[in-house]
Amino acid sequence: GIQVEQSPPDLILQEGANSTLRCNFSDSVNNLQWFHQNPWGQLINLFYIPSGTKQNGRLSATTVATERYSLLYISSSQTTDSGVYFCALKTSGSRLTFGEGTQLTVNP
Amino acid sequence: SAVISQKPSRDICQRGTSLTIQCQVDSQVTMMFWYRQQPGQSLTLIATANQGSEATYESGFVIDKFPISRPNLTFSTLTVSNMSPEDSSIYLCSVGPGTDTQYFGPGTRLTVL
Numbered sequence: 001g002i003q004v005e006q007s008p009p010d011l012i013l014q015e016g017a018n019s020t021l022r023c024n025f026s027d028s029v030n031n032l033q034w035f036h037q038n039p040w041g042q043l044i045n046l047f048y049i050p051s052g053t054k055q056n057g058r059l060s061a062t063t064v065a066t067e068r069y070s071l072l073y074i075s076s077s078q079t080t081d082s083g084v085y086f087c088a089l090k091t092s093g094s095r096l097t098f099g100e101g102t103q104l105t106v107n108p
Numbered sequence: 109s110a111v112i113s114q115k116p117s118r119d120i121c122q123r124g125t126s127l128t129i130q131c132q133v134d135s136q137v138t139m140m141f142w143y144r145q146q147p148g149q150s151l152t153l154i155a156t157a158n159q160g161s162e163a164t165y166e167s168g169f170v171i172d173k174f175p176i177s178r179p180n181l182t183f184s185t186l187t188v189s190n191m192s193p194e195d196s197s198i199y200l201c202s203v204g205p206g207t208d209t210q211y212f213g214p215g216t217r218l219t220v221l
Contacts, residue, residue: 031208041145041198043212086150088210096141096202096210098151 002027002091006099013077013106021072021102023087031090032063034072037101038083046072046085077106110135110203112213120219121191128187129216131201136181141202142174145215151200157184191220 003026013019023032034046047054047061049070054061058077063070074081084101091097111134121127131140142154154174155163163176177185188195196219204210 033209035212041215041217043151043200043215045209045211048209088151095153095156096204100150 002029002089002097004087004089004097004099006085006087006102008102009100010103011105013104015077015079015106015108017077017106018073018075019077019104021074021085021104023070023072023099025068025070025087025089027091028065028068029089029091031096032070033088033096034061034070035086035088036081036083037086043086074104077104079106079108082106109209110137110211112201112203112211114201114213114216116216117214118217118219120221122221123192125191126187126189127191127218128185129199129201131184131186131213133182133203137203138181139204140178140184141204141210142176142184142186143200143202143212145198145200147196154186154199188218191218193220196220 005024007022032050033048036044049061049063051063051065058075060073086098086101088096088098113132115130140157143151145151153166154169155165157163157176157178159178159181175187198215198217200215201213
């Protein structure tokens with residue numbers, strides 16, 4: 001099956017800093033999503049982005065499908081950004097495969 | 109979009125017992141998915157539940173341990189049977205109404221003593 005690698009596994013920031021999270025994948029995809037899992041366990045959809053660039057407030061994402069990677073940018077980080085960020089992919093059918101996640105801690 | 113609710117939100121159970129988790133969606137969907145997230149780990153798909161047919165289980169998951177019901181297009185249950193401490197996890201229900209965004213319920217946090 002498809003391999004999904006996220007980096008870095010852990011990231012600690014001071015409030016106000018910027019960060020870039022990366023997701024590499026081993027096969028062509030027709031669906032790529034970024035999720036944020038908050039400290040209570042809730043998974044929140046951030047982006048559906050199989051290709052191209054999207055922005056939503058302080059967050060933006062870029063997927064370069066031909067080079068098999070996606071990036072999630074967080075600018076001016078806030079303590080509420082803390083949690084685990086997952087990328088998840090679909091190749092064919094409806095099976096979503098998750099990466100191992102990036103644990104982000106934003107300190108005040 | 110889809111709004112998903114799960115019951116219970118959390119439970120503490122004794123070894124050897126079973127727990128049934130309910131998932132309710134606010135719209136009709138063809139497929140519902142059940143995931144497990146063990147402590148500190150990523151999400152793993154347990155099975156896909158289609159209305160009117162047997163659930164399709166992923167490698168490493170069996171129907172006797174995780175029986176699933178799908179009585180209609182807005183509801184599903186997952187039972188965790190004969191529980192052991194290794195079953196302590198967050199169990200999440202998910203739907204993908206179209207071909208793009210997939211939505212997740214709030215999860216059921218299970219602790220087995």
